[in-house]
Amino acid sequence: MFYSFSVKKIQLAPRPFSWSPVRKSALALGILWPLTATSGVSSYPDPLPTDRDLSPVPALADVISSDMACTLAPPGSALTLYQAVERALCQSPKTREAWAAIKSQTAQVGISKSALMPHVNASVQWAKEHTYTEVPNSPDLSSGGGTHFRSDVLALEWVLFDFGARYEEMKSAQQLLVAAQQTHAATLQQVFLQTAADYYEAIAAQAAALSTREMEHAAKQSLDTASARVRGGVAAVSDQLQAQTAYAQANYARVKAEGMASTSLGTLALDMGLSPDGHFELAETQDGPLNDISFIKSLSTLLTDARQQHPVILASQAAVEAALARIKSVRANALPMLTLNGNISRNTQPVNPGPGMDGLSARSKGRYVGIVLSVPLFDGFASAYKIRAADADLEIQKDKLQEAEQQIAQEVWRSYQTFIVSTENLHNTETVLQSARQQYAAASERYRLGIANVLELISAQTSLSTALQQRVQAMAEWRVSRLELAASVGILGAWAIR
Missing domain, CATH: 1.20.1600.10 (Outer membrane efflux proteins (OEP))
Structure with a gap:
């Protein structure tokens, strides 16, 4: 079951649309930096503070006391x-x-x-396309040429309900x-x-x-x-x-x-x-x-x-x-799973007005938000064997x-x-x-x-x-x-x- 709404806008331009290399790099960095920065250990060693899950262990705390500094007695002194x-x-x-x-x-x-949090993915595509269409009986309708375009997509996926599987x-x-x-x-x-x-x-x-x-x-x-x-x-x-x-x-x-x-x-x-x-x-x-x-x-x-x-x-x-x-x-x-999906995209792929005509430069934008209900019907009995393995464990x-x-x-x-x-x-x-x-x-x-x-x-x-x-x-x-x-x-x- 999928419900969504989308908005799409296409704007024709009088000349081919292009971004400068500087603007392209800036856009790519702006999309990817917020997501990849969290992987740096030095900047974000523990973004989800997992150290809070470390419960006190009395035996461990007593074996190593706070004044242990991993130092040996000075040379010539007696070792206790x-x-x-x-x-x-x-x-x-x-x-x-x-x-x-x-x-x-x-x-x-x-x-x-991390499975409890939304997942966001970004993709940036640069493409160079060469096409040629030949109509033997109507040469005037034949067309061909090369185009350059770019496509940017920002996608969101968030599992809303899964009967407690993630927890x-x-x-x-x-x-x-x-x-x-x-x-x-x-x-x-x-x-x-x-x-x-x-x-x-x-x-x-x-x-x-x-x-x-x-x-x-x-x-x-x-x-x-x-x-x-x-x-x-x-x-x-x-x-x-x-x-x-x-x-x-x-x-x-x-x-x-x-x-x-x-x-x-x-x-x-x-x-x-x-x-x-x-x-x-x-x-x-x-x-x-x-x-x-x-x-x-x-x-x-x-x-x-x-x-x-x-x-x-x-x-x-x-x-x-x-x-x-x-x-x-x-x-x-x-069991079934409910997921929230979202997408924002834009690209500069030219549009073809018709046979025999050159493509026109264009910019398109789109976005959608939807809810997906996934119902597993048959997986080759894999779930049954996974449950059996878990019971045996x-x-x-x-x-x-x-x-x-x-x-x-x-x-x-x-x-x-x-x-x-x-x-x-x-x-x-x-x-x-x-x-x-x-x-x-x-x-x-x-x-x-x-x-x-x-x-x-x-x-x-x-x-x-x-x-x-x-x-x-x-x-x-x-x-x-x-x-x-x-x-x-x-x-x-x-x-x-x-």
Whole structure:
């Protein structure tokens, strides 16, 4: 159904009508500039303010605080965990990729919003036409020649009503933007956790290297004592040989531990986007104060919190909402649509008064406004298959949501149990270390006085070395398990390392 009205005016001119190149260029610029200027990113970066569709993400806001400036500690200064995480978040390609996905989806929101606005198109045509008409039986009626003319058209198209198809498409794009934001937040927490774990691993490796150096020094003292006793004739040569073997083993353990410390520092450097062979010091130590654990509640509460605020689950929920909106949009596209059309045109194409006569220069103008009702009758069953595909996509997104909920619940359960075990081991290793230190001190004194043999001394030395390693590992495991538990709930942020 089409209703329109038009006005057309033709004016004959005594000589061919033409525009100067300057006027032609000015007209073309005047028609096209208002439409093409909005495509310039520098002048109009966001003409439809799509940034308003960016909803606040608490987890994201807490991971990156306002004072993070993507700067590393000055050369020679000690690197804190906060600075390491800051540098990793700024330099990680994963976080940049997730942020690029947000920008891409923000543009998709803008595209969906543009469908609600009128579309205006302009066309400018310059033509040179050569025609010749021959009438064999009446040569006087034959005609021919060349003409130059120009045609300018400004067209308007505006969808007035489409049963909500455009609004549902915009809603789908906005929900996908929410999903992109939550995916970004999840990526930030993953990079955060990995960097913090590598930082604690580096601290543990340095502490382990320090303990092996201490044990190497203790083994050297035992060797010196055994050698002195052998020289004094109060101990067998076997004591010296056994002490020498223990010293060699301590030396081996020290070299291995120092290599592990260098490896862990290189891994941390790569996390921060630095060369692995760089040199920097860590500000925190193995014996630093324990972090806050007030966020740890009952298991049921943690599971509930994770379902409500973990970014992976929230992203899946947004994807489900987007799929629902997409179904409504696809169904609406199969319904009638009402469109407003308009057109303004003018051209200088000559008119032909009749056979055998040359064309006369003319200027014509026209305009019309109309309403078009489009009713889809048959599209080869394409709409039915589009609806079927949208329904299937909704099922996929629902299954992904259920999978995400199960995965997060498993992570919370595993992290919670790991934290409980690591907390118990932390207390146990402290007790074991104190006993091992006392045992080694007693064995050293007994051996010096000649009461104990070298085997007792070496056994106490080995027990102390094992206790030191266990203490270092238990402390690192406790700190990492604490962060893993916070990440599994979806609340890992800057607060966790301050």
